[in-house]
Amino acid sequence: MMNLTKENIQFIDTYLEQSDVKHIDIRMEMVDHVASEIENRIDAGDTRDFYYVFKDYMLEHKSFLLENNNRFLRQTTKKLSNQLLKSFxxxxxxxxxxxxxxxxxxxxxxxxxxxxxxxxxxxxxxxxxxxxxxxxxxxxxxxxxxxxxxxxxxxxxxxxxxxxxxxxxxxxxxxxxxxxxxxxxxxxxxxxxxxxxxxxxxxxxxxxxxxxxxxxx
Amino acid sequence: MSNSKLYKGSLNTIILKLLNEHDKMYGYEITQKVKALTKGELKITEGALYPALHKLEAEGLLDVEVAKVDNRLRKYYKLTETGTKETVNKLEELAEYIKTMQALVNPKLV
Structure with a gap:
């Protein structure tokens, strides 16, 4: 099983952070998902460089990832509001x-x-x-x-x-x-x-x- | 997800069922497991999976654990005590639903 290097992981992390996924608790899960999918594609026979596999994946899925970011934030706000009201x-x-x-x-x-x-x-x-x-x-x-x-x-x-x-x-x-x-x-x-x-x-x-x-x- | 309208309502049950059978799982692992179990028929997209996982977590049905794996941090999900109880309820509900649908669609088999 192929593993991405630390530099590859850092690249994905920086890309997502610059795409406005600011919070690490959301980003770390996305980084892992993207990295796992890239590793899977390379294992399945994609011989191209990491960067090209990453670019293809992002073209297909970036909007989903960003929507996920917004949904996560809404969910967090809802969870905290419920806790606050329940406690109050x-x-x-x-x-x-x-x-x-x-x-x-x-x-x-x-x-x-x-x-x-x-x-x-x-x-x-x-x-x-x-x-x-x-x-x-x-x-x-x-x-x-x-x-x-x-x-x-x-x-x-x-x-x-x-x-x-x-x-x-x-x-x-x-x-x-x-x-x-x-x-x-x-x-x-x-x-x-x-x-x-x-x-x-x-x-x-x-x-x-x-x-x-x-x-x- | 293929046949998304039909499967959408069952996504939470699928997640709970998988986590009930495994100690802990991470997001990508869930998508791959579902794909393998259904021989590629059902593909859960990240756009559907993660909101569902986060909702279940917010409802207190799932707990989260973070571990460093393969140069990165990985978020594992596992069932809470409430989650385990809810899984039983959800599976019963689903079984009942399948039975009802079977009676409607193919009464001879019931």
Missing amino acids: FSIKSITLLAVFTAIIYFGFNNYDSELMKNVLLISMIFLIIAPAICYFFALKKFNYNRFSGIERLGFFFSFLLQFINIVNITGANFIKNQNHLLITSIVMALVFTFILVFIRLSVLTFKDYKYRYNNLC
């Missing part, structure tokens, strides 16, 4: 939401609202920095290889930041009204719960990738 609507999270609401409501009733607002804002900033630090260490751990699931977390992270931004802008005047304290507390508690659920999902995703792709660490 779990009994644990609902309990956490109730506890946060009670603590924040108690805080607004017993302390200066400006002080409370600052404490909440600093806590939020601290909590949203945590996933960014996680991402930095994950990148380092994986030798700066890009993984689809880890990068897709960024999509949810952007959503989280936008949500916090909206709460911050619209809530500034709303918070001053004593009649709105309960609603304000619930919204704040929702943000905190969502951040914690997101952090948990990020850590689980990192651990999952580390377990599966240990060869790349």
Whole structure:
């Protein structure tokens, strides 16, 4: 059985990377598939140089491979969304939401609202920095290889930041009204719960990738 | 895949069945195994196989293992506990379907 050389494999990998298959967890499978098919063709009697066999294969199958890349990304986003929603609507999270609401409501009733607002804002900033630090260490751990699931977390992270931004802008005047304290507390508690659920999902995703792709660490 | 419309609905069952018979398999190996078992009648394209594998993985029916083989990384798929149970269900469903079709298409044989 003929095996392609390291240089041949690197050539396929670079070609796919330049064709916009950026994530290594998707690309490695495509590289293996293309390499296996080329080896099979050469074993079956194709005497041409690797480059010509590769070119023929790509002419026939490139569109399939790129479509596969897009489908994989959609699948990853769907998987993460389901995990996030499942985790957010779990009994644990609902309990956490109730506890946060009670603590924040108690805080607004017993302390200066400006002080409370600052404490909440600093806590939020601290909590949203945590996933960014996680991402930095994950990148380092994986030798700066890009993984689809880890990068897709960024999509949810952007959503989280936008949500916090909206709460911050619209809530500034709303918070001053004593009649709105309960609603304000619930919204704040929702943000905190969502951040914690997101952090948990990020850590689980990192651990999952580390377990599966240990060869790349 | 030849006769794609007829086979499309059975692709997941085919994958699960193969993985049930082997400890672990990689994508290309699955395509070759199906081709060999069906004497070339059924050819699973990468455009159909990988989305199906990734969907089964996302549903928790398959687990993934990466190993370095022949100068490259290879992604192996294997059944999870849920996947093994689901394989039994899917095979029963398929057997029932074949029986029903047989009754419709060729009642004398039933």
